[in-house]
Structures are given as C-alpha cells and as structure tokens.
Amino acid sequence: MEKNQKIPASPHAEGANPEAALTSGARQGVELLRDPHLNKGTAFSTRERQELKLEGLLPFVVEGIEEQVQRVMKHLSLKPNDLERYIYMIGLLDRNETLFFKVLMSDPARFVPIMYDPTVGEACLKFSDIYRRNGGMYVTIENKGRVKDILRNWPEKDVRFICVSTGGRILGLGDLGANGMGIPLGKLQLYTACAAVPPNNLLPLLLDCGTDNEQLLKNPLYIGVRRHRPEVKELDAFVQEFVDAVQEVFPGCCIHFEDWKGTDAIRLLKRYQDKICCYNDDIQGTAGVAVAGLIGAMNITGGKLSEQRVLMFGAGSAGIGISNMITAAMQAEGLSNKDAAARIALFDVNGLLTKGRTDLSAEQSVYAVTGNPTKDLVSAIRTLKPTVLIGVSTVGKTFTREVVQAMTEQTERPVVFALSNPTDHAECSAQEAYEWSNGKAIYAAGVPFEEVKIGGKVFIPGQANNYYLFPGVSLGIYAAKPKLIPDALWIEGARALADLVTPQQREKGMVFPPQKDILSISTNIAERVAKMAFDKGLAQEKKPKDMGAFIRELQYQPAYSKNVKS
Numbered sequence: 303m304e305k306n307q308k309i310p311a312s313p314h315a316e317g318a319n320p321e322a323a324l325t326s327g328a329r330q331g332v333e334l335l336r337d338p339h340l341n342k343g344t345a346f347s348t349r350e351r352q353e354l355k356l357e358g359l360l361p362f363v364v365e366g367i368e369e370q371v372q373r374v375m376k377h378l379s380l381k382p383n384d385l386e387r388y389i390y391m392i393g394l395l396d397r398n399e400t401l402f403f404k405v406l407m408s409d410p411a412r413f414v415p416i417m418y419d420p421t422v423g424e425a426c427l428k429f430s431d432i433y434r435r436n437g438g439m440y441v442t443i444e445n446k447g448r449v450k451d452i453l454r455n456w457p458e459k460d461v462r463f464i465c466v467s468t469g470g471r472i473l474g475l476g477d478l479g480a481n482g483m484g485i486p487l488g489k490l491q492l493y494t495a496c497a498a499v500p501p502n503n504l505l506p507l508l509l510d511c512g513t514d515n516e517q518l519l520k521n522p523l524y525i526g527v528r529r530h531r532p533e534v535k536e537l538d539a540f541v542q543e544f545v546d547a548v549q550e551v552f553p554g555c556c557i558h559f560e561d562w563k564g565t566d567a568i569r570l571l572k573r574y575q576d577k578i579c580c581y582n583d584d585i586q587g588t589a590g591v592a593v594a595g596l597i598g599a600m601n602i603t604g605g606k607l608s609e610q611r612v613l614m615f616g617a618g619s620a621g622i623g624i625s626n627m628i629t630a631a632m633q634a635e636g637l638s639n640k641d642a643a644a645r646i647a648l649f650d651v652n653g654l655l656t657k658g659r660t661d662l663s664a665e666q667s668v669y670a671v672t673g674n675p676t677k678d679l680v681s682a683i684r685t686l687k688p689t690v691l692i693g694v695s696t697v698g699k700t701f702t703r704e705v706v707q708a709m710t711e712q713t714e715r716p717v718v719f720a721l722s723n724p725t726d727h728a729e730c731s732a733q734e735a736y737e738w739s740n741g742k743a744i745y746a747a748g749v750p751f752e753e754v755k756i757g758g759k760v761f762i763p764g765q766a767n768n769y770y771l772f773p774g775v776s777l778g779i780y781a782a783k784p785k786l787i788p789d790a791l792w793i794e795g796a797r798a799l800a801d802l803v804t805p806q807q808r809e810k811g812m813v814f815p816p817q818k819d820i821l822s823i824s825t826n827i828a829e830r831v832a833k834m835a836f837d838k839g840l841a842q843e844k845k846p847k848d849m850g851a852f853i854r855e856l857q858y859q860p861a862y863s864k865n866v867k868s
C-alpha cells in the first residue's frame with residue numbers, strides 16, 4: 303500500500319484493511335465492484351482483474367484515477383444544476399469512495415457550494431424524496447435505553463469524530479427533522495475535502511428526536527420518526543445517554559454538534575464544553591472565522607484586537623457567539639474579562655443594548671452599555687466611536703452610505719463586516735463599503751463578492767466562510783486528541799488563518815487567504831492548533847518531534863491501494 307494511505311473500511315467488509323481484502327480474496331467479482339470502499343472501477347489492473355474474478359465484468363480499458371476524474375468532470379458539466387450535481391456526486395460516493403474524494407479534493411473551493419452550502423439546503427428539503435442509500439447513522443428517540451448497542455452496529459471501530467445534528471435548525475431553513483442528515487454527511491465530507499481527515503474515522507449521525515415541521519409529518523415519504531420534538535428535559539436526558547454511549551463505544555471521539563435549534567445548541571455546548579471533547583461549529587467555528595477576519599484586519603492596520611471598540615449589529619446567536627469569542631481573544635492579549643466585554647456593544651431590532659433595557663437575555667446583558675438608548679445606528683456610531691462594525695442582523699442594506707461614512711469619520715481604516723447571508727441579506731455590498739469609505743474600509747462578507755476597483759486600486763473582499771476554520775481545527779484535534787476543546791484552540795486556529803495572508807494580499811484588503819489553497823491552509827491551522835493542545839497539556843497523543851510531518855503523515859490520500867497499471 304502507498305505510504306500515508308488511509309482507505310476506509312467497508313461497512314460490508316471485515317476490518318479496515320482494503321489491501322488485505324483485495325489480496326485475501328475476501329471480496330471478489332461483482333461483490334468487490336459493489337463495495338464503494340474497495341471499488342476502483344476501470345482502474346483495476348489486468349492482473350487484479352485476473353486474480354479477483356473481475357474479467358468480463360469491466361470494459362477492456364485500464365485507466366488511471368486521473369482519467370476517471372476527467373470523466374466525472376464531464377458528467378458534472380452536463381448536469382443542469384447543482385442539486386443534480388449533488389445527487390450525482392452522492393451516487394459516485396456510493397460506487398467509488400476514492401474517486402469521489404479525488405474529485406472533491408481536486409478543487410474543494412469549487413465543490414463546497416455543491417456538496418455543502420447552499421446546495422445541501424435544497425438537498426435536505428428534498429432529502430426524503432431523493433433518499434437512496436444511507437451514508438451515516440440514525441439514532442432515534444425510539445432507541446432510548448439502547449443507544450450504546452446501536453452505536454456498536456457501526457462497522458468502523460476507530461471513530462474519531464461524530465458530527466451530530468437533530469435537524470432542528472438546518473442552515474436558514476428551520477426544522478427539517480431527519481431530512482437534516484445531509485448536514486452531518488456534508489460537513490464531514492468537508493473535513494476530508496478541505497483538510498484530508500481520513501473518512502473512515504468520521505461518523506455522520508442524525509439524532510432523530512422527531513420534528514415540529516407539520517409538512518414533513520404529513521409527507522408520506524418522510525424518513526424520520528413521526529412525532530413532535532420532546533420537551534427540553536426529555537431531550538437532554540436522551541442527549542446525555544448519547545454522549546455517555548459515545549464515550550464508551552468510541553473513546554477519545556470528538557462530538558461535533560451541528561445545526562441544532564439555537565437554544566439547544568447553546569445549552570448543550572455549555573453543559574459539555576468543559577467535560578468532553580466536543581465543539582459546535584455554528585457557535586465556535588462561526589465566531590472563530592469572524593475573529594480570524596478581525597485579526598486579518600489588524601494585520602493590515604497594525605493595530606491590536608484588544609485596542610478595538612466593536613459594535614455588533616445584530617444580537618442573536620451569531621452576534622453573541624462572535625462577541626464572546628472576541629472577548630476571549632482580547633483576554634488572550636491581556637485584558638480582563640470585564641475590560642474586554644466593555645469594548646463591545648450590541649445593537650438589535652430594538653436599538654442599542656443599554657443597561658436600562660428589560661428585554662435582554664443574560665448573554666446579552668453582559669454587553670449592555672450605560673447611556674441613552676437609541677434606535678439610530680449612525681448616532682450610536684457617533685457616540686460609541688467603534689473601530690469595528692459587524693453586521694449579523696439578517697437584514698440587508700442596513701449599512702447605508704451614512705453608516706459607512708460615520709465609521710470612516712472617526713477611524714482611519716474602519717473594519718466593516720457584513721456577514722448576514724444570503725446575498726440580499728448582506729448589510730452592505732463590497733462595492734458599497736469600498737466606494738462609500740473611499741477605499742478605507744476593510745471589508746468582509748458572509749457571501750462571496752467580486753473584486754472592486756476604486757480609483758485604479760483593486761480590493762478583494764473576504765468571505766467569512768466557516769470551512770476556512772473547522773476542517774483545519776478538526777485535523778489538529780485528530781492529531782493531538784485533546785481531552786477538551788477550549789476557545790483558546792479556536793483563537794489559535796483563527797490566528798493561524800489570518801497569518802497566512804501575504805503582505806501583497808493584505809495590500810488588496812484581503813483578510814483571509816485565497817480559498818483555493820484550503821488544503822494547505824487547513825494543514826497549517828492544524829499544526830498550530832495541535833501544538834497549542836500539547837502546550838496546554840490537553841493532548842492525549844505522544845508529542846511528535848516534528849508536528850508538521852506528523853500531521854502530513856496522518857492525512858488521507860485519495861489514491862487506490864495498488865499500482866492500477868501493473
């Protein structure tokens with residue numbers, strides 16, 4: 303077998319060693335071609351075809367994986383839209399896993415919008431209708447009391463990550479119940495596509511607790527448990543059983559919570575963050591990418607994060623999550639928790655969050671300021687003099703010319719991030735931010751925007767996409783096996799990400815490195831995160847001498863197990 307190669311175990315085969323399966327004769331003929339973990343299709347060599355009873359079952363030609371990739375690309379180009387491309391790619395995964403990842407890893411930035419956001423949202427909406435074959439596990443509330451036994455049905459024993467969703471809040475689409483399975487599947491594919499985390503160690507899981515989506519409950523083809531969601535107490539007891547079962551069946555496994563209902567997500571992260579190896583990408587990953595953008599902006603201005611005054615426009619889950627992570631990052635630069643929080647103010651649909659307001663949650667109250675309430679953003683900017691304005695309000699066009707100009711009046715290089723998505727929800731476009739600030743604003747958005755030319759100068763707006771960070775952080779976790787994942791690891795990942803922007807790119811206003819480099823970006827992030835996990839005494843692996851080499855050795859290579867042209 304080629305060096306570094308990790309080929310997933312077959313859910314149908316014994317053990318994880320495909321080489322053994324190929325040579326021992328455990329799988330032969332049609333059975334072998336039907337096993338996506340072992341199948342090479344036309345890449346089986348003449349000798350393999352003779353030895354493995356494949357003669358006559360394949361056309362004459364013996365191809366290399368590159369030629370197979372070309373054919374896949376041709377098929378994809380003939381598909382009318384991304385949902386059809388998604389369905390085709392899932393079909394490919396069911397036939398030939400190595401080829402699937404070879405294609406995905408050939409250009410992750412191109413494939414993320416097909417395999418994940420936004421196409422996966424549409425796929426989840428139609429998941430019950432387009433359902434063909436299962437790629438992960440469904441553990442249902444009907445399995446209460448037996449979760450441990452059910453987890454043992456998964457054929458791979460060395461599970462290092464479980465991405466688990468209840469389908470409670472899928473992207474911006476609300477409660478999609480068991481249809482949400484597209485999310486853990488897609489998210490874990492990005493671990494491999496963007497960071498080369500070996501797919502055989504990844505388990506996508508839908509914790510099916512029912513749904514409150516009446517349309518789904520009425521759909522005769524709905525694949526999930528046909529009941530309403532449980533009360534918090536029942537849900538939490540079931541989650542506790544699941545968490546305990548994971549510790550026992552897959553010791554050392556990291557639980558990645560994804561797309562749970564907001565309140566469940568916050569409560570459960572609080573409960574488990576200091577007890578087990580777990581994270582929530584919607585909360586920590588999102589906030590980490592925003593912090594990376596801010597550090598990227600500081601790398602342009604030469605300022606320190608802990609010297610900034612931040613105004614968060616939107617005080618929902620994203621606004622609070624980002625504020626908390628900025629607070630932690632400022633503390634890491636030496637501020638007290640109180641002084642850091644005092645540098646952040648929030649604004650919501652009812653105006654500035656002030657101490658006099660009675661409608662604030664405990665999380666929001668931390669950031670309430672003294673002073674007069676106002677519903678006018680421009681006036682809040684003039685009073686508070688923020689150097690950073692972050693839009694997470696879900697409302698487009700709210701950063702008007704006056705807002706951007708007010709930011710420019712008091713700061714030489716104001717940071718203006720318009721993170722709400724989709725595109726028509728962005729608080730302002732890249733063109734608007736650069737134009738209204740005369741090219742002074744350092745801008746990033748939640749969606750991609752084209753480069754902008756102002757007065758002969760080119761500006762390249764950043765996109766705060768979560769896949770910049772969670773695959774790399776996860777690879778670092780894979781390497782170091784930390785007991786816990788404190789925010790400090792996310793902040794280190796964010797710093798590593800921001801540091802990868804070159805001086806030439808900073809010149810163009812870039813706060814993130816180019817997405818096309820995601821594999822090397824993730825590898826760099828992983829190295830820094832793993833190193834910090836060791837430095838903080840969290841790692842459970844033996845410390846390697848050369849962290850970079852150690853991580854590269856662990857990474858998955860999408861290559862067949864033998865010389866296909868032998």
Ligand code: NAI
Nearest residue numbers: 588616617618619620650651694695696721722723748766
């Ligand atoms: P949410 O619904 O929990 O919070 C929205 C907040 O905006 C609330 O505090 C609300 O009062 C406030 N708001 C609504 N209308 C407003 C108005 N006219 N003026 C001022 N404030 C107003 O939503 P969540 O989950 O916090 O997400 C917010 C946005 O951030 C979404 O569009 C989401 O797509 C985007 N987002 C982008 C990310 C990224 O770029 N990586 C990551 C996470 C979220």
